[in-house]
Amino acid sequence: xxxxxxxxxxxxxxxxxxxxxxxxxxxxxxxxxxxxxxxxxxxxxxxxxxxxxxxxxxxxxxxxxxxxxxxxxxxxxxxxxxxxxxxxxxxxxxxxxxxxxxxxxxxxxxxxxxxxxxxxxxxxxxxxxxxxxxxxxxxxxxxxxxxxxxxxxxxxxxxxxxxxxxxxxxxxxxxxxxxxxxxxxxxxxxxxxxxxxxxxxxxx
Numbered sequence: 001x002x003x004x005x006x007x008x009x010x011x012x013x014x015x016x017x018x019x020x021x022x023x024x025x026x027x028x029x030x031x032x033x034x035x036x037x038x039x040x041x042x043x044x045x046x047x048x049x050x051x052x053x054x055x056x057x058x059x060x061x062x063x064x065x066x067x068x069x070x071x072x073x074x075x076x077x078x079x080x081x082x083x084x085x086x087x088x089x090x091x092x093x094x095x096x097x098x099x100x101x102x103x104x105x106x107x108x109x110x111x112x113x114x115x116x117x118x119x120x121x122x123x124x125x126x127x128x129x130x131x132x133x134x135x136x137x138x139x140x141x142x143x144x145x146x147x148x149x150x151x152x153x154x155x156x157x158x159x160x161x162x163x164x165x166x167x168x169x170x171x172x173x174x175x176x177x178x179x180x181x182x183x184x185x186x187x188x189x190x191x192x193x194x195x196x197x198x199x200x201x202x203x204x
Contacts, residue, residue, distance in 0.1 A: 036089040061171035
């Protein structure tokens with residue numbers, strides 16, 4: 001299952017990469033943004049479903065990567081696959097809205113994601129890649145929100161601490177999943193703000 005899951009995520013990354021560069025130029029930014037919202041809705045639905053079928057009391061405190069094993073391992077890999085697609089659609093979206101961050105190399109995020117998917121949860125490399133990716137995304141959204149909205153930037157800064165307090169500091173797994181969920185929402189909010197900018201609908 002581990003090998004199949006890694007191949008599934010790799011296939012999703014490859015197909016969206018091809019669409020990003022080969023087809024993206026012919027698709028309007030609004031269509032890309034709608035696709036990202038649909039992919040995000042699928043992520044939330046899968047996350048709720050896997051907790052329901054596997055038992056919320058058992059799975060709530062487990063990190064996302066732990067869902068790759070066991071009877072519902074395919075759901076764990078499906079979650080990572082959807083995360084990868086959301087990330088690529090988000091990058092596709094901001095490029096089409098004419099707000100690509102050329103000073104930020106987005107490839108690093110996908111390298112970290114690939115390492116997380118390809119390594120067992122108890123490996124130091126896995127834990128390091130997950131920590132670096134979460135930290136890098138926090139800094140990334142701090143940067144983009146600072147550029148587009150000071151109130152959003154201010155609200156973004158305490159989010160990890162607020163979520164840690166909300167989970168009672170009891171579980172890294174529950175905190176991690178809430179942070180990932182927040183990042184998905186942050187990507188949607190950022191793309192939405194870019195969509196509302198003058199000339200966004202016709203950005204090349």
